[in-house]
Amino acid sequence: MSITLHQFAYSHFNEKARWILDLKGIDHRHETYLPGPHMGAIKKLSGQAQTPVLEADGKVISGSSAIIDYLETRHPQPPLYPTDPEHRERALEWQREMDASLGPDVRTLLFSALVNEGTYLCNMFGGSKGLAKRLAYRAMFPIARGVIAKGNGVTPDNVARCKTSTREWLDRISEQAKATGYLVGDTFSVADLTAAALLAPIADVSHPAMKRPRPIPQSVQDILAINASHPAIEWTNRIYDQHRPA
Ligand SMILES: N[C@@H](CCC(=O)N[C@@H](CS)C(=O)NCC(=O)O)C(=O)O
Structure with a gap:
């Protein structure tokens, strides 16, 4: 299943998503946008204007914490959520x-x-x-x-x-x-x-x-x-x- 992170370079909210993808060793690709001109494509894809947006398993997930939650559930190792x-x-x-x-x-x-x-x-x-x-x-x-x-x-x-x-x-x-x-x-x-x-x-x-x-x-x-x-x-x-x- 292909996974794409729609992102801006350097952005720290996008860095949260890059980090979890790398930490979990999840095979994925980046689609990198210029802030400003990104607006049309990201709105069309996700219904809102901000990055990061993850496309995975036919779903579109917007926002760094929602992306982390989605990936943590499907790829629990190594864990980012404490067990307690x-x-x-x-x-x-x-x-x-x-x-x-x-x-x-x-x-x-x-x-x-x-x-x-x-x-x-x-x-x-x-x-x-x-x-x-x-x-x-x-x-x-x-x-x-x-x-x-x-x-x-x-x-x-x-x-x-x-x-x-x-x-x-x-x-x-x-x-x-x-x-x-x-x-x-x-x-x-x-x-x-x-x-x-x-x-x-x-x-x-x-x-x-x-x-x-x-x-x-x-x-x-x-x-x-x-x-x-x-x-x-x-x-x-x-x-x-x-x-x-x-
Ligand atoms: N709460 C969101 C914040 C995302 C956010 O602020 N993204 C910025 C980049 S750092 C953005 O896409 N800005 C472009 C815009 O608002 O049009 C998250 O956690 O992902």
């Missing part, structure tokens, strides 16, 4: 909260710099496309810039709020992982996968799925520098080293 029901509920609650808050807030922080770095942004998301598509995408950027900023919550007040909220998440994650190295119990779970994937853009992890093009513009480096020495950033890199398959 209370631990499982806690791990899923961490995922729910981080999907709703940490993910969008980290994205806003990054986009507050990326909206001023059109060439870099187009390389990040369009790097796998041919020259003609990349040039057309870059040419569209000045027109699309306002929509990209709005869609990613880039206003001065919201960026300030996201700085604070991201810092609070980092504190909470490092505090929680202090005892065992993991967020729930003493093993890697969906909570750790979600936290590490959603923090990957500011942890600047070296895994090929999330390593951004070099050189990194100064404005993006400035965003990374805000939390670079936080223990949760080191934790994210350790989780990647130990649990994210190549």
